[in-house]
Amino acid sequence: MQTPTTAKRSDGRNNGRDTIATWALAVAQLVSWGSIYYAFSLFVVPMEGAMGWSRTATNAALSVGLLISGLAAYPVGKWIDHGHGRRVMVCGTLLAVAMLTLWSQAHSLVTLFVVWIGLGVAMAATLYDPVFAVITRDFPGSFRTKITLVTLVAGFASTVFIPLTQVLIDLLQWRDALLALAGFNLAICLPIHVFAIGRDAPREDDRDYKAALKATNAAATGRALRTPTFWALAVCFTAYYATFAALTFHLVPLMAERRVSPALILMTMAVIGPAQVLARVLWFTIGRNVRPSIVGIVITTAFPASVVVLMCAGTSPALLILFAVVYGGANGMMTILRGTIVQDVMWTEGYGAVSGLLSMPSNIAKGIAPISAAAIWTVGSNYVPVEWTVLLVSLISAAAFILAIRFASGKNFGEHHASFE
Numbered sequence: 001m002q003t004p005t006t007a008k009r010s011d012g013r014n015n016g017r018d019t020i021a022t023w024a025l026a027v028a029q030l031v032s033w034g035s036i037y038y039a040f041s042l043f044v045v046p047m048e049g050a051m052g053w054s055r056t057a058t059n060a061a062l063s064v065g066l067l068i069s070g071l072a073a074y075p076v077g078k079w080i081d082h083g084h085g086r087r088v089m090v091c092g093t094l095l096a097v098a099m100l101t102l103w104s105q106a107h108s109l110v111t112l113f114v115v116w117i118g119l120g121v122a123m124a125a126t127l128y129d130p131v132f133a134v135i136t137r138d139f140p141g142s143f144r145t146k147i148t149l150v151t152l153v154a155g156f157a158s159t160v161f162i163p164l165t166q167v168l169i170d171l172l173q174w175r176d177a178l179l180a181l182a183g184f185n186l187a188i189c190l191p192i193h194v195f196a197i198g199r200d201a202p203r204e205d206d207r208d209y210k211a212a213l214k215a216t217n218a219a220a221t222g223r224a225l226r227t228p229t230f231w232a233l234a235v236c237f238t239a240y241y242a243t244f245a246a247l248t249f250h251l252v253p254l255m256a257e258r259r260v261s262p263a264l265i266l267m268t269m270a271v272i273g274p275a276q277v278l279a280r281v282l283w284f285t286i287g288r289n290v291r292p293s294i295v296g297i298v299i300t301t302a303f304p305a306s307v308v309v310l311m312c313a314g315t316s317p318a319l320l321i322l323f324a325v326v327y328g329g330a331n332g333m334m335t336i337l338r339g340t341i342v343q344d345v346m347w348t349e350g351y352g353a354v355s356g357l358l359s360m361p362s363n364i365a366k367g368i369a370p371i372s373a374a375a376i377w378t379v380g381s382n383y384v385p386v387e388w389t390v391l392l393v394s395l396i397s398a399a400a401f402i403l404a405i406r407f408a409s410g411k412n413f414g415e416h417h418a419s420f421e
Helices: 015-038 041-051 057-081 085-104 109-126 128-138 143-154 157-195 207-225 228-257 262-285 292-313 317-345 351-380 385-412
Strands: none
Touching: 015 109, 015 128, 015 143, 015 157, 015 262, 015 317, 015 385, 041 128, 041 228, 041 317, 057 085, 057 109, 057 128, 057 228, 057 317, 085 109, 085 128, 085 157, 085 317, 109 143, 128 143, 128 351, 143 317, 143 351, 157 207, 207 228, 228 262, 228 292, 228 317, 228 351, 262 317, 292 317, 292 385, 351 385
16 A cells, blocks of 8 residues: 555656656746846846845845745645645745736835745745655655756756846846746746646545645654754755855856956856756766765865855956856755755655755755845955855855765665655
8 A cells, every 4th residue: 555655646647748747847947946046136236226225135135035935945845745736836936926026116125025025935835845845746766867857957047047137137127127037937837837736646535645644744854853864964955055045146246346247247157057957967977876975075065166266266267167167066966965865865755844844944044145145245345255254154064964974874875765664
């Protein structure tokens, strides 16, 4: 008999349709990441010029949104575990459309903060964590391949949407550019989330199934909180994503401060996406035969190495491109590691909730990091102290991953655990 968490969906879809659904979800991720997350940095300067808002204030709104996203991660994961993946992601997309539209009409900082509170919930319901939970739940036998495929396509989000958003801003001004981004979510993401995510197999009135499912997921969550590996991974991901968020949202103004030409800035940012994808292709073709512990060490040490390159780059095109390759490659592989490590070193039951618990501190750190970096920048009006802080925290992430490996070494690290005691 199949348990609630291991039973595959029986809605009649074949493998071919499952593959099409996976590709569709990957495209939706590209649009969601590009229009909600990566586009923000390009709106900072136009908003400051038009509205007179400070950089600290605009980054504070973003930080609030990321904090809300972190707080919403656990309940969103639970709802997906209980079979509401389609509902969650459809509502998240509609909320993103509404908030981008409201942002286009913002004339006060209060409105901007309201927008980012809503976008925080939308991110928790539409970005990697929910789609990973949907895939893990619906395809327990092939989730690694499908997660890798999704990250391969979505890795082009910055490459596609940073130049695209800049073109929209140049042609339409920033307010109408936001309306265009809202339109992309409405026209692309919404129908994909409606049709590509299947309904849960059991009937809505199957009380025994629901009760067993909730009990299984609750047990998985409770066990995770008693597992040292979970806490080491939490520190690793929290430190990593704090540094990644700080650099992502300040990289454009950082390079501008150093008088890097606009063309080179766009080129550097555009390289990050392909570097992410290339790293994921290497993982899929070569890295999957390497122990996860080795891959994880490479990832967590590559990121601080990229920061060192950035600190030495100045206006050198070669060094800035090298930074983008290493920085993007590290993040590209980290996304897959983040999406599969729980299943590899722990278990799959209650994955949405357990992953949500891991995401809470990570997303809260993402929320604090941009405003913290802006505050550090304000002290000396330069980004050197910001870079040193990012380097230190990224080294903490690497150390925490090594601890996670040690804690998991007695549990057949790298072997998939389909059940727990």
